[in-house]
Amino acid sequence: MEAKRELLDLLLSDARQSTEDIARQLGVDAATVEELVDELEAEGAVRGYQAVVDWDSVDEGHVRAEVELNVELDRETGYEDIAQRIAKFSQVASLRLISGDYDFAVDVEGDSMHDVSNFVSEQIAPIPEVTQTVTHFVMRTYKERGVYFGDGDDDDRLAVSP
Amino acid sequence: MSEELTSPLSKRARQTPPSGIRRFFELAEEMDDLVSLGVGEPDFSAPWAARTAAIDSLEKGRTSYTANRGRRDLRERIAEHVSRYDLHYDPDEEVLVTTGASEGVDLAMRALVDPGDVVAVPEPSYISYGPTVTFAGGEPLSVRTRAETDFVLTYDDLERAGAAEASVLVLCYPNNPTGAVMSRDELAEVAEFAREHDIFVLSDEIYAALRYEDDHVSIATLPGMRERTVVFNGFSKAYAMTGLRLGYALGPPEVIDGMNRIHQYTMLSSPTTAQYAAIEALESCDDAVAEMRTEFDRRRQFVISRFNELGMDCFEAKGAFYVFPQCPPGWENDEEFAEALIREERVALVPGRVFGAGGEGHLRVSYASGMRDLRTALDRIESFVESR
Numbered sequence: 001m002e003a004k005r006e007l008l009d010l011l012l013s014d015a016r017q018s019t020e021d022i023a024r025q026l027g028v029d030a031a032t033v034e035e036l037v038d039e040l041e042a043e044g045a046v047r048g049y050q051a052v053v054d055w056d057s058v059d060e061g062h063v064r065a066e067v068e069l070n071v072e073l074d075r076e077t078g079y080e081d082i083a084q085r086i087a088k089f090s091q092v093a094s095l096r097l098i099s100g101d102y103d104f105a106v107d108v109e110g111d112s113m114h115d116v117s118n119f120v121s122e123q124i125a126p127i128p129e130v131t132q133t134v135t136h137f138v139m140r141t142y143k144e145r146g147v148y149f150g151d152g153d154d155d156d157r158l159a160v161s162p
Numbered sequence: 163m164s165e166e167l168t169s170p171l172s173k174r175a176r177q178t179p180p181s182g183i184r185r186f187f188e189l190a191e192e193m194d195d196l197v198s199l200g201v202g203e204p205d206f207s208a209p210w211a212a213r214t215a216a217i218d219s220l221e222k223g224r225t226s227y228t229a230n231r232g233r234r235d236l237r238e239r240i241a242e243h244v245s246r247y248d249l250h251y252d253p254d255e256e257v258l259v260t261t262g263a264s265e266g267v268d269l270a271m272r273a274l275v276d277p278g279d280v281v282a283v284p285e286p287s288y289i290s291y292g293p294t295v296t297f298a299g300g301e302p303l304s305v306r307t308r309a310e311t312d313f314v315l316t317y318d319d320l321e322r323a324g325a326a327e328a329s330v331l332v333l334c335y336p337n338n339p340t341g342a343v344m345s346r347d348e349l350a351e352v353a354e355f356a357r358e359h360d361i362f363v364l365s366d367e368i369y370a371a372l373r374y375e376d377d378h379v380s381i382a383t384l385p386g387m388r389e390r391t392v393v394f395n396g397f398s399k400a401y402a403m404t405g406l407r408l409g410y411a412l413g414p415p416e417v418i419d420g421m422n423r424i425h426q427y428t429m430l431s432s433p434t435t436a437q438y439a440a441i442e443a444l445e446s447c448d449d450a451v452a453e454m455r456t457e458f459d460r461r462r463q464f465v466i467s468r469f470n471e472l473g474m475d476c477f478e479a480k481g482a483f484y485v486f487p488q489c490p491p492g493w494e495n496d497e498e499f500a501e502a503l504i505r506e507e508r509v510a511l512v513p514g515r516v517f518g519a520g521g522e523g524h525l526r527v528s529y530a531s532g533m534r535d536l537r538t539a540l541d542r543i544e545s546f547v548e549s550r
Contacts, residue, residue, distance in 0.1 A: 024464040158187065162338075
């Protein structure tokens with residue numbers, strides 16, 4: 001595998017490891033890793049580094065909803081224009097144009113259900129091109145970005161074995 | 163007047179030494195906050211698809227014996243699977259499903275070795291070969307491989323050890339404990355020696371899927387070797403299924419038949435549930451194996467770099483999930499080093515001498531542990547080495 005692609009995999013599995021440790025795993029020197037990270041960022045391939053948070057374990061209100069959006073396009077307005085308008089709200093955690101029954105899938109986050117539904121009805125629904133919104137509140141998250149929130153497999157191995 | 167109770171144990175049982183790993187296991191058991199690099203099995207669990215296949219089979223009540231040689235559909239898939247190594251075997255006559263590759267090795271020894279026969283066992287090596295030779299009534303002959311040649315078995319090593327008189331040779335590459343692998347050219351020397359001296363080869367290839375820089379080569383694919391080789395492989399290491407105890411042996415019909423004659427009386431058939439898991443593993447788990455291998459490869463490079471940075475000379479092991487560094491300068495005795503390390507820094511690894519001749523002064527380090535544990539262990543080893 002190409003070094004840059006391998007680096008991407010390593011960052012995906014743990015972006016917090018030190019440059020030195022990444023370098024050792026790739027069999028290159030630390031300066032090379034720094035260079036590759038700079039390139040990935042400059043190219044826009046890596047857009048950020050974030051923790052995977054299980055909000056059920058954080059002692060504060062946090063609500064997420066998956067919102068389905070249907071829109072109607074006209075000659076002046078395309079998906080890009082609508083997307084731009086929606087994406088810039090800080091409440092919008094993710095926004096995707098998708099295939100199927102509706103057009104956009106929007107993840108909205110807020111401190112309470114009231115916050116989220118207010119945001120959808122006051123900021124998203126009134127956008128002229130938006131014809132329909134369906135809000136699904138997330139009740140429980142089991143897995144997020146490849147990280148399973150339940151108990152992992154037990155490690156029942158003997159401490160020393162042949 | 164007292165009647166003396168004589169030991170009920172056979173001479174064989176009494177003369178079987180306890181494994182050298184035992185003591186470290188006991189030391190490790192009493193320790194809190196231990197990080198172990200002494201584990202000879204993957205830290206991953208079996209792929210979920212294989213596990214669900216096992217569960218399904220239990221739900222359907224498939225808890226009976228199978229054919230002695232193992233389920234035919236499993237043998238077919240095994241034959242298809244090993245064709246990736248250019249190994250071609252008839253599922254009806256040349257494949258035997260065993261309870262771990264270990265059972266296969268034991269069966270082969272008993273099927274091929276007569277009392278007094280010499281079996282050449284390259285060392286350092288996995289600890290079971292010598293005892294299985296003894297159980298079969300044979301005489302194990304230690305063939306020492308050397309650090310200078312990165313623990314590859316050479317024609318010279320065989321000649322020097324007097325292996326010409328052996329009737330059977332054990333081969334284990336990728337190797338436990340060194341992580342060494344052998345190329346086609348290197349195997350050709352061994353094959354030449356085997357043909358010249360009419361030696362039958364037992365090739366334990368349980369780590370074949372865990373080879374990092376090139377593709378695995380089986381000695382059975384070399385000219386004139388298929389008819390004098392039994393290949394052992396299994397699901398333990400590649401598919402992280404150690405506890406399911408399932409392996410297989412591939413060889414000429416006469417030898418597989420001889421092994422099966424013993425297997426049918428001693429084992430009857432290998433675990434049925436495991437056979438269902440194995441079928442699924444072969445059908446759908448290539449990606450899971452590839453992911454594990456990628457992860458092992460990263461850890462391998464990490465561990466090798468750290469040891470070399472510490473001044474513990476560590477050759478570039480290219481297979482299995484072990485590296486075999488030397489003790490740091492000032493430490494001659496691997497056993498003393500390992501014992502001091504576990505007592506003072508709570509890091510377990512296995513002294514090289516446990517694996518036989520040529521292991522002295524080395525340490526077997528398993529990287530079948532997550533990066534976090536590897537980091538902690540290497541940090542502790544570093545502080546231990548630097549405090550001296």
